[in-house]
Amino acid sequence: MELIYNSQMPEHKIPFGAVETGTSIEIKIKTTKEDQLHCNLVTYCNEKSHVHSMEIVSEMDYYNIHKVVFEAPEEPCVMFYHIEAVNGWGTLYVGNNPEKLGGESYVYRENPVPFQITVHRKGIQVPEWYKEGIMYQIFVDRFNSAGEDNLYKDRKGFVKYTNWHDKNRYIKDPKGHILYWDIYGGNIKGITEKIDYLKRLNVSVLYLNPIFEANSNHKYDTADYEKLDPGFGKEEDFDDFIKTCKANGINVILDGVFSHVGSDSKYFNRKGAYSTLGAFQSKESPYYEWFDFINYPVDYDSWWKNLSLPNVKEMHPTYLAYIVTGQDSIVKRWLRRGIKGWRLDVADELPDEFIELIHRETKNVDEESIVLGEVWEDASNKVSYGNLRKYFLGNELDSVMNYPFKETFIKFVLGNMDATVVLKNMMSLYENYPREYFYSCMNLIGSHDTVRALTILGEAPAEYKIEDFEAFEYELTVEQHQLAVRRLKILSFLQATFPGIPCIYYGDEVGVQGFRDPYCRKTYPWGKENMVLLDWYRKIFGLRNDLEALKKGDWKPYICKDGVFSFIRVHGNDKLLCVVNASQGTKELQISSKNAYDILNDKPIDNLLKAEAISCHLIRMVDNR
Known part of the structure; x- marks a missing residue:
């Protein structure tokens, strides 16, 4: 018996991937004729299921083609489906593969893993300035300091390094609690001073880690949403x-930390440092009902049980009005x-x-604004706290941090994932995400929460195998560093293309x-930069900025196997082949x-490309006519 279905092939499903509400969808499955199967398509969405009978529309020597056409729901939802194949011997179920990556199906005797169709609102559109831009993330205290003032003078709880290039580490007591927050003095003026540097890097979007007043160096413990942290400068x-930034064509995105505040804040005021009546101080506080106290005032719901970060009730009317709707x-x-x-x-x-x-109110103020979400998995089917999230149905997020991109391609570049599996992972996102969002994902290879890319690519020890004092001192060897730089070049090339x-x-x-934190948050090494690497970044992101095909072109996989991942970007008459060889040999x-x-290597290519070990190529192709 053969049951043949592939959710990513046009002979089995039209249209490809996610669809707008009300779209007509065609599903076809091929079965062996001799088994005399009747097939049903079973769809389920928002706890409602439907059975659609499939009819035989074509008969071949050995196979029958079963087909059904149905309408996607009129309301956005994540719709799941499988196919029942029934005959006198019983029922088999055709569903998704166990990895849930879509594409090739898997046959189950019971409890099939379903395929997915994301049904989204009609007409979703992400602003071009964002999806065609190049982003740069800045942890403000560690980027650059400008001005003569010591902005942390007389501020308790902080210790400032006198040498910008000193290694950073947390200053803790024997129980692991922070005694003092180490700071370097990076500030907003410092970023302004480096706008020309960012422009040379072709940056058009700046994402700043939190800048609101807070009593840590990371600022994720907001003390006052209304003010710039005084350590970062004046209003x-x-x-x-x-x-x-505007004068230089750069747009700014801020980090919105709205699920919790700092216990040392004007809202909670556990230390009594603020003139406001905080929720910790009195049940008469205007902020008291924002928080969930278990045993007032010392025991309360907090972010991952960290009492310095009390959680808020986001949907409380006064909090909602203060943060969003007012x-x-x-x-x-x-x-x-x-x-x-x-x-x-x-x-x-x-x-x-x-x-x-938040999405609605930001668009009301500026229809060209965007809302980006920190989501570490496939955002189209993420389940958190038992709920299937609605991030990509058209009314919430414009983009997410693409951690699946990061994890997949780092494994590929390290040689720990075959290119065929890489393609399956990327095709899964391509299938599940509305096209507008797939082309708007924030493709990162590192952040303030992860090990630095260069450290990973140099095959440093896994972080769980290394003690904190070793992590503090660790530097790649010369050989490791050379290998890491080569790998970082091809990884950043993937980002750019x-x-x-x-x-x-x-x-x-x-x-x-x-x-990882805090060692991924070192200062920018002004005066000690790797200029070869910087020139590379300027080159590839300059190409990204100049070539329309890389900014908005259609994407089609090319050859993905044996350590080679390649794909084509097409826009109008421009056709670019992007090739990465992550293996240790020539392909x-x-x-x-x-x-x-070959644009990168500035030379013509015959019908055969010889890609050296750990290399990348950007090839302009002219169709033969």
């Missing part, structure tokens, strides 16, 4: 920064000050209704190393063009 410094809400007032969007910290911790309201918006984590472009690829030219 006019921020306004000057926005003005300079006339002068936090979300709106910073947009009016000139930012262009929000990155939502721990989006999984925020209710769908809350995110939807793959659909989505590439994001450079500050310092990656000049070879900053480091294990040969047939090129279906007699007039191919």
